[in-house]
Amino acid sequence: MDRIVKNRIILEFDGRPENVSLSRVTVAALATQLSVTISELEEIKVATSEAVSNAIIHGYQNNPEKTVRLVCTLYEDWLEVEVKDEGVGIKDIKQALQPAFSSDPERMGLGFVFMQSFMDEVVVDSKVNLGTTVTLRKKISGSGVKNKAVS
Amino acid sequence: MTHILQNKNDTLVVKVVGELDMLTAQEFRETVEKAMSGALVRNMIIDLDKAGFIDSSGIGVILGRYRKIKAQNGVMVLWGMNENIKRILEMSGILSFIPFCSSEKESWEIIAKKAFKGA
Ligand SMILES: Nc1ncnc2c1ncn2[C@@H]1O[C@H](COP(=O)(O)OP(=O)(O)OP(=O)(O)O)[C@@H](O)[C@H]1O
Numbered sequence: 001m002d003r004i005v006k007n008r009i010i011l012e013f014d015g016r017p018e019n020v021s022l023s024r025v026t027v028a029a030l031a032t033q034l035s036v037t038i039s040e041l042e043e044i045k046v047a048t049s050e051a052v053s054n055a056i057i058h059g060y061q062n063n064p065e066k067t068v069r070l071v072c073t074l075y076e077d078w079l080e081v082e083v084k085d086e087g088v089g090i091k092d093i094k095q096a097l098q099p100a101f102s103s104d105p106e107r108m109g110l111g112f113v114f115m116q117s118f119m120d121e122v123v124v125d126s127k128v129n130l131g132t133t134v135t136l137r138k139k140i141s142g143s144g145v146k147n148k149a150v151s
Numbered sequence: 152m153t154h155i156l157q158n159k160n161d162t163l164v165v166k167v168v169g170e171l172d173m174l175t176a177q178e179f180r181e182t183v184e185k186a187m188s189g190a191l192v193r194n195m196i197i198d199l200d201k202a203g204f205i206d207s208s209g210i211g212v213i214l215g216r217y218r219k220i221k222a223q224n225g226v227m228v229l230w231g232m233n234e235n236i237k238r239i240l241e242m243s244g245i246l247s248f249i250p251f252c253s254s255e256k257e258s259w260e261i262i263a264k265k266a267f268k269g270a
């Protein structure tokens with residue numbers, strides 16, 4: 001992987017539902033500094049949304065006063081999104097990554113399915129009671145248009 | 152934003168404008184529950200024509216309403232998904248059991264046909 005950092009943003013925000021859209025739009029806006037296609041942008045938005053929602057819903061059990069940290073880094077032809085919470089952590093990461101697994105009967109267990117389908121790499125680092133860091137990496141093909149406005 | 156467009160022939164027409172994520176899924180659930188508690192609702196049409204984004208929280212809330220409709224032998228139909236939304240809904244598997252089409256008119260036809268057959 002190319003290691004030259006082209007740009008990086010670090011964002012810390014309250015674990016409030018409003019900040020899920022804020023974070024995915026921010027990441028998408030930064031991603032347009034690489035040559036992303038519209039469909040790659042959509043994929044990046046969904047994956048970011050899933051990681052941030054999980055941090056708020058599961059990590060922090062919807063406590064809005066807790067802080068989610070997001071680091072988005074652009075490399076020459078890679079995008080990396082790291083989402084970190086200091087919440088409850090995941091006891092069994094392998095089980096959590098299984099499609100359709102959810103610890104909440106109301107949910108479908110789709111978050112990791114989307115992250116894994118839409119990104120090239122998904123790394124989960126978690127410790128019970130210490131928190132979870134999810135790192136998403138996507139290779140940017142370079143066939144898209146640079147600096148296109150994101151809505 | 153979720154709007155209740157109408158409630159006609161026991162069928163609630165729900166329109167989603169913009170994004171359906173963790174924040175707006177909550178609003179969707181509340182708006183639809185309120186409409187369902189105040190009137191007789193058997194079937195549901197969800198208009199996604201003006202929806203621009205959906206994630207697992209949005210899919211979860213649609214599935215939750217589907218289960219309620221199904222439990223009372225009603226019919227749910229989705230229409231108006233753009234390419235991105237359709238792809239995500241397909242991946243989730245819900246399109247294998249929730250009927251979908253491309254206009255409100257067709258949605259009413261599907262409901263008429265299925266309701267006639269007893270769903
Ligand atoms: N940040 C996190 N902190 C603690 N647990 C997590 C975290 N992220 C995921 N999990 C655990 O992993 C499980 C699977 O996550 P995933 O996003 O795939 O499904 P979900 O969030 O349960 O459902 P959906 O994403 O469809 O709403 C969750 O149910 C939860 O138990």
Ligand SMILES: [Mg+2]
Nearest residue numbers: 054111112207
């Ligand atoms: Mg999730």
